[in-house]
Amino acid sequence: MPVVCVHGLTRNGRDFDALALRLAARGRRVICPDVFGRGFSDWLPDGKLYAVPTYALAFQQFVAQLPKPYDWVGTSMGGLIGMGVGAMPGVAPRRMVLNDIGPFLPGRALQRIAAYLSLRHDFATTEEVETHLRLVHAGFGDLPDAAWRHMAETSARRTPEGRLTLHYDPAIAEPMMSTAITDIDLWPVWETLRQPILVLRGAESDLLDETTAAAMAARPGTRLVTITGCGHAPGLIDPAQTAALADFLGPEHPATATGA
Template identity: 40%
Template sequence: MPFANSQTEPRLHHVQCLGASGLHRMAYWEWGAADNPRVLVCVHGLSRQGRDFDKLARTMLDQYRVICPDVVGRGQSDFLADPSGYQLPAYVADMVTLLARLDARQLHWVGTSMGGLIGMGLASLANSPIERLVLNDVGPAIAPEALARIGTYVGAALQWPSVEAAADYLLTISQGFGPHSREQWLELTQAMVKPAKATDGAAVWEPHYDPGIAVPFRAITPEIAKAGEAQLWKAYDAVRCPTLLLRGAESDLLTIETAREMTCRGPRAELHELPGVGHAPTLVHDDQIAVVRDFLLGS
């Protein structure tokens, strides 16, 4: 039975997680009725944060309690003292802690890029609670050209005089997100920046993530990448739940060859390509949301 859909803003919570260097807090945004046993977890990409899913959450909270975490090192979550802790297995462990807090009876997952890899890792585990999985423009094999592109900007020390200026810059490195109105882009930018002070004391804005997330990312060698890809394919092949694979038709991260292979092995994902978009669809457009909603609520 549908739940009342009157919420316009999420509730912010934190859960304490255990990492290699001790405890840290992970923030998560909660939409919808707290007593809804049906939970949808939405997890963002490498340098993004949970408020990316505001539009999707507002659309889905009539059916779900929607949970959008800020992966550690991003948004309202703690930054790690040791940046080597920003690794996929650690993110999966944090999400296990979060899922224990949520105590969901029915769990669905939407993951964009890195968030998809985290979901894949969770869904591959024995007795995984994930019943439906959406992988947004990501798979076990990641094109090295995309890694090189991302490496040119992630972790850079940046400051802007206003949110509008930050939006202008972020647009230059986010062409793959596809076309957006100025209003949509500003909404996607708001939670990506936080107020700070320049060396001269002036008020400025800076990225709302720890630059240290780039440390393990930039340590990836061809050998590490090859070994990681083999592990990710092993995880993907262990996924048993129905899986939807979204691909930006112009994506430089998820190649069409990898996408097609994902339809033939493991959970045999249902592939849906989105024209005019690269890496990665933002899921703020009605047509993109409709594809996700139809899959999640389908029989």
């Protein structure tokens, strides 16, 4: 039974390496794609296309080809995409994990994200990349040094000039920069979802606030887990976090597996 893991706004599929190992050990097939403009996926010809509706439509076609049922894990943007796909008849996942994202996005948090998206990055070494990532992704939590190093090595690409830059198309910022940033209300989408959902919230998150998380948890079939020592978003590297997801998603054949 496949598990599709979709990353956040400026990240890539390698963010799920630790989780993928945990799920694979339980017999799950794990698919961690790079969304358009990130990692090794193609860049789109028009920056305005870098938006959740574009991604959701692309994933609709993608998951239509997968064996059913399948599950979804989405961090931040990946969770928004999952909500979109989860509302589509015929292709919705069986179960869904939303990592520090919900149907209400506060404008102040989006402004913070826009501020770091507006930066242009130029690094001489992987160590400089790591220092930057530790700063802008401090909300991932107190990760081991090896995890930050792995993130730096998988988050940068070499420029023609021999420098390093982050591994995404700078044009992904265009939709946020071209309009006024305000609160975003997606509660009508949330209300269409029918599958069991595990919501992870970083205790210090500004993108998924306590009020929104509590309202999500009131929905039947929704479980909320708050991760202490994290903001936006829990890194899904800590063994306790990956174990919580593995337990929620279950083994390959939950009807027959025992002791998993």
